[in-house]
Amino acid sequence: MQKKILLTICYNGAAYCGYQVQPNGVTVQEMLNKAAEALFGYPCDVVGCSRTDSGVHARGFCATVTKKGECFLQTSIPAVRIPRAMNAHLPEDISVLSAEEVPLDFHARYGVESKEYEYLIYNGRERNPFFEGRAWHIPTPIDGAALAAMQAAAAHFVGKQDFSAFRAVGADTAPKDAVRHVMSATVTRKGDLISFRVRADGFLYNMVRIMVGTLAAVAAGRMTPEDVLRVLREKDRTKAGSTAPACGLYLDRVTYRN
Amino acid sequence: MQKKILLTICYNGAAYCGYQVQPNGVTVQEMLNKAAEALFGYPCDVVGCSRTDSGVHARGFCATVTKKGECFLQTSIPAVRIPRAMNAHLPEDISVLSAEEVPLDFHARYGVESKEYEYLIYNGRERNPFFEGRAWHIPTPIDGAALAAMQAAAAHFVGKQDFSAFRAVGADTAPKDAVRHVMSATVTRKGDLISFRVRADGFLYNMVRIMVGTLAAVAAGRMTPEDVLRVLREKDRTKAGSTAPACGLYLDRVTYRN
Numbered sequence: 461m462q463k464k465i466l467l468t469i470c471y472n473g474a475a476y477c478g479y480q481v482q483p484n485g486v487t488v489q490e491m492l493n494k495a496a497e498a499l500f501g502y503p504c505d506v507v508g509c510s511r512t513d514s515g516v517h518a519r520g521f522c523a524t525v526t527k528k529g530e531c532f533l534q535t536s537i538p539a540v541r542i543p544r545a546m547n548a549h550l551p552e553d554i555s556v557l558s559a560e561e562v563p564l565d566f567h568a569r570y571g572v573e574s575k576e577y578e579y580l581i582y583n584g585r586e587r588n589p590f591f592e593g594r595a596w597h598i599p600t601p602i603d604g605a606a607l608a609a610m611q612a613a614a615a616h617f618v619g620k621q622d623f624s625a626f627r628a629v630g631a632d633t634a635p636k637d638a639v640r641h642v643m644s645a646t647v648t649r650k651g652d653l654i655s656f657r658v659r660a661d662g663f664l665y666n667m668v669r670i671m672v673g674t675l676a677a678v679a680a681g682r683m684t685p686e687d688v689l690r691v692l693r694e695k696d697r698t699k700a701g702s703t704a705p706a707c708g709l710y711l712d713r714v715t716y717r718n
Numbered sequence: 719m720q721k722k723i724l725l726t727i728c729y730n731g732a733a734y735c736g737y738q739v740q741p742n743g744v745t746v747q748e749m750l751n752k753a754a755e756a757l758f759g760y761p762c763d764v765v766g767c768s769r770t771d772s773g774v775h776a777r778g779f780c781a782t783v784t785k786k787g788e789c790f791l792q793t794s795i796p797a798v799r800i801p802r803a804m805n806a807h808l809p810e811d812i813s814v815l816s817a818e819e820v821p822l823d824f825h826a827r828y829g830v831e832s833k834e835y836e837y838l839i840y841n842g843r844e845r846n847p848f849f850e851g852r853a854w855h856i857p858t859p860i861d862g863a864a865l866a867a868m869q870a871a872a873a874h875f876v877g878k879q880d881f882s883a884f885r886a887v888g889a890d891t892a893p894k895d896a897v898r899h900v901m902s903a904t905v906t907r908k909g910d911l912i913s914f915r916v917r918a919d920g921f922l923y924n925m926v927r928i929m930v931g932t933l934a935a936v937a938a939g940r941m942t943p944e945d946v947l948r949v950l951r952e953k954d955r956t957k958a959g960s961t962a963p964a965c966g967l968y969l970d971r972v973t974y975r976n
Contacts, residue, residue, distance in 0.1 A: 472847040519848070543844045553847045586801045589730040589811045590777075590852075 462532040465539055466562045467492075467506070467546075469521040472553040474593045474707065479512045479521070488512075488554060489523075495549035496525050499542075500535055503528035507568045509714045510575065513666070515706035517594070519578075520557075522714040524568040531564050566716075574643060576659040576713040579672045579704065584652040595653065596672070596708035602654065602679045610647045612685035613678040614656065616692065617645040617671060624695035626671055627664035628703065638664060638695075647675065657712075666703050674701030720790040723797055724820045725750075725764070725804075727779040730811040732851045732965065737770045737779070746770075746812060747781075753807035754783050757800075758793055761786035765826045767972045768833060771924070773964035775852070777836075778815075780972040782826040789822050824974075832901060834917040834971040837930045837962065842910040853911065854930070854966035860912065860937045868905045870943035871936045872914065874950065875903040875929060882953035884929055885922035886961065896922060896953075905933065915970075924961050932959030 469492070477485030481493070489506055496504035509522040526533050537545065542559040550556070580595035582588055583602050591597065602610070620641040627638060642660040649655070656672055674691070677683040683701065691699045727750070735743030739751070747764055754762035767780040784791050795803065800817040808814070838853035840846055841860050849855065860868070878899040885896060900918040907913070914930055932949070935941040941959065949957045 470846055470848070517848075547844055552845070552850050555845050555847055557842065557844050557846075584815065586805055586815050587810070587813050588728055588815075589813055590728070590775075592810050594848075 461534055461536060462564070463535070463561050464532055464564050464566055465525050465542060465559050466566065466568065467523050467525060467542070467556050468558045469518060469523060470555045470557050471518050471521065473512060473515050473517045475553055477514045478516065479508050479510070491550060491554055492523065492525075495546045498549040499545050500527070500533060504533070505529070509568050509572055510711065512711055513706050516709045516711070518711040520713045521711050522568055524562065524566065571716045572662070573715045573717045574659055574661055575663065575711065576657065577663070577668045578710045578712045579656040579668055580708045580710070581654040581656070581672070581676070582652060583654055588652070593707050596705050598676060598679075600680065606679045606681070607647065607649055607654070609678050609685055610675045613675055613683075613688045614645045614647045616685060616688045617642050617658065621692060622695055623664055623667055623692070625691045625697050625700045626667045626674075627697065628666035628670070629697050640664065640667070645671075668709060669704045669706065670700050672704035672708070676704065677701040719792055719794060720822070721793070721819050722790055722822050722824055723783050723800060723817050724824065724826065725781050725783060725800070725814050726816045727781060728777050728813045728815050729775065729779065731770060731773050731775045733811055735772045736774065737766050737768070749808060749812055750781065750783075753804045756807040757795075757803050758785075758791060762791070763787070767826050767830050768969065770969055771964050774967045774969070776969040778971045779969050780826055782820065782824065829974045830920070831973045831975045832917055832919055833921065833969065834915065835921070835926045836968045836970045837914040837926060838966045838968070839912040839914070839930070839934070840910060841912055846910070851965050854963050856934060856937075858938065864937040864939070865905065865907055865912070867936050867943055868933045871933055871946045872903040872905045874943060874946045875900050875916065879950060880953055881922055881925055881950070883949045883955050883958045884925045884932075885955065886924035886928070887955050898922065898925070903929075926967060927962045927964065928958050930962035930966070934962065935959040
């Protein structure tokens, strides 16, 4: 009956101050902790794979649920029934998509092998009700050449390198090591929607959003793809683009070691 | 300075009692009339290509804007500037995407050559915050064979035929003639999202939603694709499937004669 459960969670982050519990605002973790307590009958800890910022979304966020202060859950509810049972206690903007049993020593955060984010840019001239709060609206048309420049710039993100220039300054929890391994970084377009997908073994604070702000600078002709290489080498945050808004960012997929 | 302007409009219909002005509820047309009046400085009529039901969405709804009681607009604002100017007076869930000048005798409704709707079914097991109010959630898995049956059934909708079985009963404004020409009707799947697209020279009241309810009955094995042929022939509404919910329906595209 002692088991550890890994949840895959989808949420629209618009109404939340990010994932992690904090004193000054409602967070996704707080809602999940409450739903788990309502379901299992005792205080629970829903430990996430990552912190996400205020307003950031997730389609495949991973988190373990355990009894508070323990590394396990005491329950006879089969894993397959947990999603619907937890969803009965969650608001419409958070949904547990699936649940599976994992070893008791599994850690949702330290066991992460890679994370994949998608960032959506809506490039229609006028605002679109269906992308309101779900994409960054850049009304200036991005033509084929500008898109190709974004693609060339994104390719420079790939590799194991120092991303100091793509980390928010003053992040008090910043780890000293800014080397990350970006496995893929691609820009595609479908109609008015431009998608930036990036997968890495880890991300620095605001890293994806600064990457996107930089790609937007490339699209606007204020930077060249080669400038991105230079910025990476110089490791100076002020040389990279601005931080793109949170509403376009989606944590899409998490993989674990083993 | 006398001109008639055709608008292309996108709206999330969740908050509205359909398109057309009515006494008991806020409609999309009412919001557009008010925005046009605020912009042009006199009462306006925004005449739509179609009525849409409460909760139905549109990505490419067409409507003309004229001075109330006249067939023209008196303005020096160039058409290209109208979308942004009107959007300044519209809520977030309605957006004018584009505007163009049309002849004074152009009629947004009677001039329609064809309309294309998309209906979205979300087929994930658990609810998804991003499709809440934007797709019909059918949690029972629709497998490859069931999808193929939906596709075969949809093919039977194509052609110039009598759709009496696919019209809401008791629709007091129902025209006697129930013959419509369906040019295309296709079902495709991408991940958990199933899309039904249908284009026709006109649609009866609730026609697309009854088609989708029927396709859902086929997916569930309660009807066969051949049953759809029989239902069309028998012209009996009670033999077709139920009316699918409004939230999955999008008016996507309108074409005009000439």
